[in-house]
Amino acid sequence: MAISVHAPAVLDGVPLVLLHAFPLDSRMWDGVVEALVGVPIVRVDAPGFGDSPVTGPGLESFALAVVEEVRARAGRAVVAGLSMGGYVAMAVAEAAPELIAGIGLLSTKATADPDAAREKRLAMAAAVEAGERGVAVGMLEGLVGESTRTARPDVVARVRGWLESAPADGIVWAQRSMAARPDRSAVLASLPDGLPSLVLRGTEDTLMSDADAAAMASALGVGVTKVVGAGHLAAVERPAEVATALRDLYERVSAPAPPR
Numbered sequence: 001m002a003i004s005v006h007a008p009a010v011l012d013g014v015p016l017v018l019l020h021a022f023p024l025d026s027r028m029w030d031g032v033v034e035a036l037v038g039v040p041i042v043r044v045d046a047p048g049f050g051d052s053p054v055t056g057p058g059l060e061s062f063a064l065a066v067v068e069e070v071r072a073r074a075g076r077a078v079v080a081g082l083s084m085g086g087y088v089a090m091a092v093a094e095a096a097p098e099l100i101a102g103i104g105l106l107s108t109k110a111t112a113d114p115d116a117a118r119e120k121r122l123a124m125a126a127a128v129e130a131g132e133r134g135v136a137v138g139m140l141e142g143l144v145g146e147s148t149r150t151a152r153p154d155v156v157a158r159v160r161g162w163l164e165s166a167p168a169d170g171i172v173w174a175q176r177s178m179a180a181r182p183d184r185s186a187v188l189a190s191l192p193d194g195l196p197s198l199v200l201r202g203t204e205d206t207l208m209s210d211a212d213a214a215a216m217a218s219a220l221g222v223g224v225t226k227v228v229g230a231g232h233l234a235a236v237e238r239p240a241e242v243a244t245a246l247r248d249l250y251e252r253v254s255a256p257a258p259p260r
């Protein structure tokens with residue numbers, strides 16, 4: 001699968017791969033990347049988003065494309081994703097666990113969709129395929145936390161602009177792919193003990209629950225990092241705090257193991 005990858009020509013060390021949320025693209029990481037000077041970062045656009053064409057269906061085929069990119073460029077990577085990006089990070093961990101030097105799961109969950117949520121996704125995909133436009137704008141309130149909506153009109157305007165221009169074929173691909181994803185709780189539990197891991201949640205996220213985050217954290221043997229005053233799009237709303245958490249994850253990958 002030809003996917004669009006944003007990365008320096010030469011990667012100095014194990015890269016940090018950042019996977020974006022739905023229905024955005026890798027620009028959602030701009031603020032985080034600015035704050036992560038010195039970390040080699042690879043950003044990837046999901047099929048139908050940014051510069052990536054839509055190809056095969058399924059988060060799994062996208063995950064395999066990410067695996068190929070990492071193998072070609074670096075061998076191993078710290079793989080981090082927010083929401084849909086987290087679903088993809090878990091699919092990467094399932095497809096190629098040996099490639100995972102560390103994992104970051106932000107505003108996401110390991111479980112599959114309940115039936116009602118799955119049906120809602122398929123209905124949105126069908127509506128967009130039938131020509132309906134502007135459906136993504138209705139997601140604004142769920143994506144951005146209350147504090148940001150009240151006090152940060154610039155952030156709200158940026159997210160609204162992304163939602164207004166969300167590509168139809170990307171929405172259809174992503175909703176059908178997310179609807180079909182399985183529960184990957186067992187994938188997390190099967191990763192090696194002590195694998196550097198981050199589970200992060202904005203305290204105002206209304207789309208993913210504390211219980212979702214706690215379950216992933218428990219499977220990975222870590223605590224939940226909370227970003228106060230952020231909603232679902234913590235990386236857009238509070239990029240400095242999210243960058244600090246990702247830098248800490250990245251540094252744990254390169255640090256020597258503590259003495260026993």
Ligand code: MLT
Nearest residue numbers: 021022082083084085207
């Ligand atoms: C996202 O932010 O990527 C979406 O909320 C994921 C989803 O619809 O489950």
